[in-house]
Amino acid sequence: MGERGTEDWEFADDGTAATASALRGRLAGGPAEHWLHSSLGRRLAVVSNGERAMVVLLDGPGDPGEHATDPDADAEEWSDGFVLANGQADSYPDQDTVPLERAVAVAAHLLAHGAPPPDAPWSVDR
Template identity: 60%
Template sequence: MVDSARTVEAVESWGFAGDAVAVSADVVAEALRARIADGKLESLLESSTGRVLFVVSNAERAMVMLLEHPGDPGEHATDPGAEDWSDGFVLSNGQADEYPDADTVPLDEALRIVRHILATGRPPADAAWVVDR
C-alpha cells in the first residue's frame, strides 16, 4: 500500500513566488514571520506540481488558501464561531482588505497549517478547513 501523503511529499517542493530556492516545512514558519516583520503581509508559495498556497496576514491573523491550479476557487482555513472582522490585510498591490475572522485564523495556527501542507501536501486533519470548489 502506498502512503499518498508520502508520495506528495516526495515529489512536491515549494518555494516563494519569484524565488528559485525551495523552502522546507521546517523553515517556512520562520520565513513567513520574517516576511511579515518586513511588511510583506502577502506571500505566495508555489508548488513544483502547480499548486499555490496564498497567505495574507495582518500580523495577528492570516488567511490561508490552497489552490490546485490557476482559476481554482480553492479551499481555505477557517475559524468557526468567530464573529468579528479584522482589517490590515495588505496585498502586494497595496490594496488593504478586511475579512471576517471566520475566514482567517490566528497567525500561529496559520503557520502550523502551512508547515503541515508543505510537509504532507494537505492541511492538518484537526484544522478547520472549507473547500470552495
Template identity: 60%
Template sequence: MSEQDAERWEFTDRPAGSGVPAGPDGDAVAELRRRIAGGRGETWLRSSRGRELAVVSNGERAMVMLLDGPGDPGGHAVDPGEDGWSEGFLLAGGQEDAYPDADTVPLGRALELVRCLLETGAPPPDAPWSVDR
C-alpha cells in the same frame, strides 16, 4: 514516495533554487514569519505539481489558501464560531483588505497549517477547512 516524487515548494517571488527553500524543514515557515514581521502581508508559494499556497496576514491573523492551480478557487482555513472582522491585510499591490475572522486563523495556527501543508500536501485532519469549489 521517493524524494524525487515528493512535492517541492518555492516562493513565487524568487528565482527557482535561490534564497530560502520552501520545504517542510521549517525554513519556509521562518521566512513567512520574517516577512509578516517586516510588514509584508501577502506571500505565495508554488509547488512542483502546480499547486499554489497563499498566506495573507495582518500580523495577528492570516488567511491560508490552497489552490490546485491558477484559476482554481481552492479552499482555505477557517475558524468557525469567530465573530467580527479584522482589518489590515496588506496585499502585494498595496490594497488593504478586511476579512471575517471566521475566514482567517490566528497567525500561530496559520504557520502550523503551512508547515503541515508543506510536509504532507494537505491540511491537518483536525483543521477546519472550507472548500471553495
C-alpha cells in the same frame, strides 16, 4: 516528501525554498501577501494583517481553492489591514482567517504533508 508524492515548495517572489521558519520570518515583517508555488503546480497564499492570516490553497490557476477557517471566531467580526501585493488593504471575516501562529502551523503541515492538518477547520470553495 509530502503525502502527495514529491512536492517541493518555493516562494513565488524569489524562488527560494519555502519552509515554515522562512514563512514565519516573512510574516514577522508585518502585514503582507505571500505566495508559495509547488512543483506540482499548486499555490499557497498567506495574507496577513500582523495578527490573523488568510491561508488559501489553490490546485492551479483559476481554481477557487480552499482555505483555513476559525469556526470559534465571532461570525459578526471582521479584521482589516490585510495588505495585498498591489498595495490594496482588504478586510475579511474572522471566521475565514486564523490567528497568525495557527496560520504558520497550517502552512507548515501543508508544506510537509501536502494537506492541511487533520484537526484544522477547512473550507472547500470549489
